[in-house]
Amino acid sequence: MADTLRHYGPAAVAWVLLAYRVSKGRRGAPDPARDTVWLVLLGLSLSLTLLTPAVYAFTGRVSGVPNLARLLGHGSMLVVAWSARTFLWHLNHPITEVQPRTRLHLGFLAATFAAMSVLFVLADTPVDDARFAARYAGDPWVLEYWLVYIAYLTPAFASMAVLGWAYAHMSTAPLLRVGLRLVAIGAFLAIGYNLHKALVFASERFGFSYPPAGHLLIDGVLPMLAHLLVLIGATLPAWGRLVNAPESLAWLSRYRTYQALRPLWRALYAASPHIALTPASPALVELVTVRDLNLRLYRRVIEIRDGRLALMPYLDLDTATAARARAAQAGLSGQALDAAAEAAALHAALHAKALGATAVFGPASHTPGGGDLDSDTVFLRDVARAFHRLERQSHHG
Amino acid sequence: MSAVPFRRLRRSLKSKVDALPLPTPFSIQALCELVAAERRRPIRLMPMARGVEVCGLWVALDETDLIFYEQTTTSHHQQHIILHELSHLLCNHYHSGAPEPDQWRYLLPDLDQGMVRRVLGRTAYTEIEEQEAELLASLIQQRARRLAPLQVAAETNALTGRIKTLLDWSGSGGPERPS
Numbered sequence: 292m293a294d295t296l297r298h299y300g301p302a303a304v305a306w307v308l309l310a311y312r313v314s315k316g317r318r319g320a321p322d323p324a325r326d327t328v329w330l331v332l333l334g335l336s337l338s339l340t341l342l343t344p345a346v347y348a349f350t351g352r353v354s355g356v357p358n359l360a361r362l363l364g365h366g367s368m369l370v371v372a373w374s375a376r377t378f379l380w381h382l383n384h385p386i387t388e389v390q391p392r393t394r395l396h397l398g399f400l401a402a403t404f405a406a407m408s409v410l411f412v413l414a415d416t417p418v419d420d421a422r423f424a425a426r427y428a429g430d431p432w433v434l435e436y437w438l439v440y441i442a443y444l445t446p447a448f449a450s451m452a453v454l455g456w457a458y459a460h461m462s463t464a465p466l467l468r469v470g471l472r473l474v475a476i477g478a479f480l481a482i483g484y485n486l487h488k489a490l491v492f493a494s495e496r497f498g499f500s501y502p503p504a505g506h507l508l509i510d511g512v513l514p515m516l517a518h519l520l521v522l523i524g525a526t527l528p529a530w531g532r533l534v535n536a537p538e539s540l541a542w543l544s545r546y547r548t549y550q551a552l553r554p555l556w557r558a559l560y561a562a563s564p565h566i567a568l569t570p571a572s573p574a575l576v577e578l579v580t581v582r583d584l585n586l587r588l589y590r591r592v593i594e595i596r597d598g599r600l601a602l603m604p605y606l607d608l609d610t611a612t613a614a615r616a617r618a619a620q621a622g623l624s625g626q627a628l629d630a631a632a633e634a635a636a637l638h639a640a641l642h643a644k645a646l647g648a649t650a651v652f653g654p655a656s657h658t659p660g661g662g663d664l665d666s667d668t669v670f671l672r673d674v675a676r677a678f679h680r681l682e683r684q685s686h687h688g
Numbered sequence: 689m690s691a692v693p694f695r696r697l698r699r700s701l702k703s704k705v706d707a708l709p710l711p712t713p714f715s716i717q718a719l720c721e722l723v724a725a726e727r728r729r730p731i732r733l734m735p736m737a738r739g740v741e742v743c744g745l746w747v748a749l750d751e752t753d754l755i756f757y758e759q760t761t762t763s764h765h766q767q768h769i770i771l772h773e774l775s776h777l778l779c780n781h782y783h784s785g786a787p788e789p790d791q792w793r794y795l796l797p798d799l800d801q802g803m804v805r806r807v808l809g810r811t812a813y814t815e816i817e818e819q820e821a822e823l824l825a826s827l828i829q830q831r832a833r834r835l836a837p838l839q840v841a842a843e844t845n846a847l848t849g850r851i852k853t854l855l856d857w858s859g860s861g862g863p864e865r866p867s
Contacts (some may be wrong), residue, residue, distance in 0.1 A: 296735070315857050315858060315859065320853070322854060324850075324854055325854055328854055328855065328857075344789070361840070376855075381758065382847060382850065382851065383847075386715050414862055432767065446715065458847065458848055458851060461845050461847065461848050462848035462850075462851075463844060463845070464848070464852055466788070466837075467848060467851065467852045467855065467856075470855065471851070493756060495714070503781075526855070527855075528852055528855040528856040528858075529855060529856050529857050529858040530830060530858060532858065535860070557726075563815070564814035565811065565814075567813075568694075568819065568822050569694050569827075570814050585830060585833075586826060586830055589826055589829060589830060590826060593765065593768050593826070596761055596762060596765040596768075597743070597765075600760075600761055603726070603760070656759055656760070658761050658762055660762035661764075662759075662763060663764055664764040664829075666831075667762050
């Protein structure tokens, strides 16, 4: 059952996504990059399908060419790589510049596939076997075939990984952010798998030891996972809303913020227990408590603000200014700088209070923070993270 | 307050929160005006500077309710402090236990003590009135947030906006809530 799922699950997912894509037809303003998305989906689906044991055997039997599905599956991946690169070029260059490049790369693709076909024929692999590597890893031309194949794939996948991650960082839409990160991780894993496979072939050929060879997790699961991550990531912005993904992501983000606020809240609570409406729970209990998250997060933000007010007589303006200068020197700016300075000021004030310093009710100073609840929550999350780092440093120091 | 009394208190306050008419769009000032109109007693919001031990104070005079709130904190925290005092007023709380806070004397030195009917301050949650007001304030704020229109996360970057259009072919359109 697990094996069936591993072999056929990814292909089934791919075709469901592709069918959903087809059902939606052509949408949105005309864009030359649109068709490349199609091709990526189609290429991945074909590649996943050709490498399922049943289709692999069927292709070999019908064509009379053993292991032909392997060559065709890899051909589909070349198309995926070409499409992904074309997609990325379209994002950054006008169509007049993109067209000559894509044509040139189509030429590279054709040359690569031709070279792979020649090496495929040269390699003597008479038994049609979906577990190709286990049988033929050390045979002549198998390594060469693989090196030609990944030489074409790797630059495209590297662009997907690096740019996907960078664009995810730039985006403000949660689904796109997660989707692009999944694509980037998928591309990164694919590069890792391809290099691993090259080492497997090389080790068999040249007789050196390469222990990770033949590991089910790496050989069986990793390529499927890479495929699936790219597929799911690239289509998440389209189907995410059907499964309420934006709400789930927003919930997850609030949960993480709630957990991130804990160290700061805990320290302020220890100094001024009156700020808490309900007493502190152990960290583990908080980690597994999922109900009422909105109310609990709101309470935590309010109680941190109450804790800061209670600490104000111990806040020292000079300490805050010095901490700010240090943070600026370390290259921080904007909200990160404000948060680091505030964390240092609170850390020093808590320390002063614990040492029995005298409370000084001075003139009111500016309170750094966000203009509304959401932005203040984000600000306090950053403060709490910086505060946690300071706590760890002073603990180790 | 341990978990069980907290849940009980929360249940008992839920009907109060649900019954409360909330202004749209929600603002603390508008809610105060609504409550004031219903009670036929004006509510005055008075900022106060740090220096007194409380960060919020409700002073009920003969014909007016004064709500003092701490000024040296962020605006949503100020709003929460006002909501806390407003919750005392909505629950018709009387001060019990410890002596009444007298910080109002610093804030309103010229006021005749005979005019002051009731005083409640926001400090700790050791008394049931304080727990009730604090929780009610939190629950009102939560309900107001649920009623607020969906915040639109506009893709401000042209490049990622284009990627989003290319990858989101579902046609469901609609904006996403920012995380």
